[in-house]
Amino acid sequence: MAIYKFGVRVMPRPEVLDTQGRAVEETLKREGRKVQAVRVGRFVELEVQAGDEAQATQEAQTIAESLLCNSLIETFAIEKRG
Amino acid sequence: MARVGVLRFPGTNCDRDVFEAIGHAGAEAIWLWHADLFDAKAFDALVLPGGFSYGDYLRSGALAARAVAMKSVREAADRGTPILGICNGFQILCESGLLPGALTRNAGLRFRDQWVELEKVGSQSPFGARLSSGARLRVPIAHADGRYMVNDETLKALQDGQQIWLRYTENPNGSRHAIAGVTNRKGNVAGLMPHPERAFHAWMGGEDGRKILDLWD
Numbered sequence: 173m174a175i176y177k178f179g180v181r182v183m184p185r186p187e188v189l190d191t192q193g194r195a196v197e198e199t200l201k202r203e204g205r206k207v208q209a210v211r212v213g214r215f216v217e218l219e220v221q222a223g224d225e226a227q228a229t230q231e232a233q234t235i236a237e238s239l240l241c242n243s244l245i246e247t248f249a250i251e252k253r254g
Numbered sequence: 255m256a257r258v259g260v261l262r263f264p265g266t267n268c269d270r271d272v273f274e275a276i277g278h279a280g281a282e283a284i285w286l287w288h289a290d291l292f293d294a295k296a297f298d299a300l301v302l303p304g305g306f307s308y309g310d311y312l313r314s315g316a317l318a319a320r321a322v323a324m325k326s327v328r329e330a331a332d333r334g335t336p337i338l339g340i341c342n343g344f345q346i347l348c349e350s351g352l353l354p355g356a357l358t359r360n361a362g363l364r365f366r367d368q369w370v371e372l373e374k375v376g377s378q379s380p381f382g383a384r385l386s387s388g389a390r391l392r393v394p395i396a397h398a399d400g401r402y403m404v405n406d407e408t409l410k411a412l413q414d415g416q417q418i419w420l421r422y423t424e425n426p427n428g429s430r431h432a433i434a435g436v437t438n439r440k441g442n443v444a445g446l447m448p449h450p451e452r453a454f455h456a457w458m459g460g461e462d463g464r465k466i467l468d469l470w471d
Contacts, residue, residue, distance in 0.1 A: 188403060191360070
């Protein structure tokens with residue numbers, strides 16, 4: 173068994189009003205920053221124990237689908253790290 | 255006397271109010287602990303009270319929805335046991351998939367703590383079953399994550415299946431179609447953001463909450 177590291181990026185779906193992003197965007201605009209749009213998501217680092225990389229990737233996928241992301245309101249992307 | 259299980263998770267904080275309300279509604283309230291399975295057959299109803307389970311980490315209700323006791327809740331739901339989720343309890347039922355939709359941050363970005371007026375829409379839920387559709391209720395809300403979200407397809411299914419249970423007459427949080435409460439397809443599982451247990455006596459400012467928890471008088 174080895175340890176495999178992943179990053180899971182969870183973002184609000186485009187059609188869902190991203191209230192955090194809106195709050196940050198409004199603050200930046202108030203400061204005079206030339207920002208067009210802001211969206212706020214979440215980044216989760218996972219260390220998965222598995223026999224090989226394919227198994228680990230599968231496990232990370234399952235973890236992201238079953239808990240880290242609520243597919244009704246969010247999407248996710250997984251990246252392999254280190 | 256009807257036996258009603260009241261679930262407690264780390265961070266549940268409306269449990270005592272709900273416990274008392276069930277007693278006043280003529281049933282026996284029994285504590286249930288998140289880390290333990292329970293006998294789904296032994297309860298006439300279950301209530302998941304409000305609060306901030308697991309500090310609302312990840313998403314409101316997301317971690318509590320994976321608690322051990324939820325396996326028994328699911329079993330009770332399959333048996334047709336009436337199950338009510340209030341506020342955070344509603345969020346937990348949505349996160350567990352027992353109810354459709356998701357509760358997201360209020361559109362106005364603020365925690366809303368106020369009395370609201372509700373209108374009963376659907377007629378499936380055993381909770382508030384004696385209310386005719388169109389009936390109005392006055393109860394308080396207290397939440398930051400109460401904006402009910404569903405996609406178009408699910409919204410249509412909710413409308414067709416009479417699963418939209420309660421609506422706000424004035425939308426306080428940006429919920430789709432001003433939805434305040436929904437049921438599952440069978441109708442036995444229901445959830446709402448407002449707090450009926452906080453409107454149980456005249457001295458609380460109103461008694462309309464009794465009309466939701468009226469199964470046992």
